[in-house]
Amino acid sequence: MARELTVSIDAMGGDSGPGIVVAALARSVLRHPATRFILHGDETALTALLAKRAKLADRVSIRHSAEQVRMDEKPSLALRRGRNTSMWRAIESLKNKEAEVAISAGNTGALMAMAMFQLGVLEGISRPAIAAIWPTRRGQSVVLDVGANIHCDAEQLVDFAVMGAAFARAILGLEQPSVGLLNVGSEEVKGHDAVKGAAHILRSAALPMEYAGFVEGDDIADGTVDVVVTDGFTGNVALKTAEGTARLVVTFLRGAMRRSLLGRIGGLFAGGALNALRRKLDPRTSNGGIFLGLNGIVVKSHGGTDAMGFASALDMAIDMAESGIITRIIADRAGIGLATAAAS
């Protein structure tokens, strides 16, 4: 338990700036008494914020960086001009082995580009992916890729399956997670070449997961499988469609309650239940995206998050660093190669 671990933080990312990052740290130091934190960002602003938090003094160090990546900046531009940004420096600490994990609430594309450039991709993995934790009828599932890769071939989808399953074992505590490929039908003949090819490989590979075949969009919320694998285009659309739908249903419900007297009375009594629902659906509690497949652990917190959300993303980052997830991914991916070679 509690070995010393260091988290490198881009303190300037996200819509709300360093205030919420420092407030999140105040929560996190209590939960992780042996963890240290490096804050990258504007030294003056960070020093002022830390001055009010005595408990953070001996656990947090500040590294000044003069610039920051804008939320709407093109990743290629950020990569070219961004060596003095807090985001670049946060990843650099990871590359230099000063920290075991990096976290940012900033521009997702820029964070992925900088992380790939500095850390590189894990041996045997073709491309990194962004995984999201999804609330389901049965608990939580992992869905990936939700935005890193617009095009994916069969081998990449297989990589995502390996990485998602390793994540589910390490973080969700499942020994033999079930894995499904997102498709437009569950029959074997359905879908495009990439999903069919990935299904073929996964059916024959000996892996610490249960390959469950094709799943459809409604299987995500139903929690039919623990890990849902798809390309970054489809995954991103599915994630945002689900977020929009959840908000819409809650709006419809409020409207329906306001429209009748009984509904209004019910709404008064049911306020607590509605709040519980809002918490369950709140992106702050299953916050952010997990970058998998890099030679280092990088977590992207939601850009519009608050201190509670950033603290939750910090928890995830620390859990991942402690779980040895990278070693698992490398071993599992190598296992597929061996199984495929043995089969052919």
Add this chain to the structure above:
Amino acid sequence: MARELTVSIDAMGGDSGPGIVVAALARSVLRHPATRFILHGDETALTALLAKRAKLADRVSIRHSAEQVRMDEKPSLALRRGRNTSMWRAIESLKNKEAEVAISAGNTGALMAMAMFQLGVLEGISRPAIAAIWPTRRGQSVVLDVGANIHCDAEQLVDFAVMGAAFARAILGLEQPSVGLLNVGSEEVKGHDAVKGAAHILRSAALPMEYAGFVEGDDIADGTVDVVVTDGFTGNVALKTAEGTARLVVTFLRGAMRRSLLGRIGGLFAGGALNALRRKLDPRTSNGGIFLGLNGIVVKSHGGTDAMGFASALDMAIDMAESGIITRIIADRAGIGLATAAAS
């Protein structure tokens, strides 16, 4: 006002069989006093069902067909062996000009295959698409393709935009519908070649629609645009993800209400509001898929629907037949060709 129109019905499609079809007809004849119906299916079963509905006697004719397409049958097999099925015959009546519109609650893939084979695709349109009507924060939007085409190039997406806009003008009553291309971001640099290429064409074409650029998954439920255009893989996943999410949120809400006494009391009072919400989200009220781009009007009712849902799909089919939507699509598609030719 009521000109005489004939609807050709596959009475054997869907999970529930001809009982719900005849019950739906009993509703529909009241709403459409000048419409006639041809029922394709098992003569004995249909005669027995009609015997109980005196009002249908002079409006409905039965055509016997000995076979039916199974819900899980491969479309290619259904097409090969299916000339004696109720589904084939329902489309055949349309082809023979005995009816202006065909409807089935059966196997979607088989229905599309048979419709394409018998009716053919509209001149100038590369592939037909399936459109869905989607409840949104601002009313209803049209989303297409939700499952007919796994792969789509730029030209096909443009065709879908034309067809979706024509549908929105004809059925939703919008003079100048706004049209968005579903993508992983709203910036011009985002996405794959097909959406970028379609955006390029739509920006320069003179069409009776307002091209609104790229939209994201959450824009569907927000109703940001009237018509959302995407490939059939992404659209199908988005549709099913939204359905699954809506069901999940309602389940969470019931659970949250049951867990507290106040919530349970609120639930009693709010029961009516919850029921109103369920109706709003009910697939029966915005039921089924609309096949666009065929040389004839074909509507697919939801396979698991009841009489109310099938009647709602019948309404849609009759509205489409009366709207002259096919003429509009042909004229609009030709307009793009002229505009592109003039520009080059």
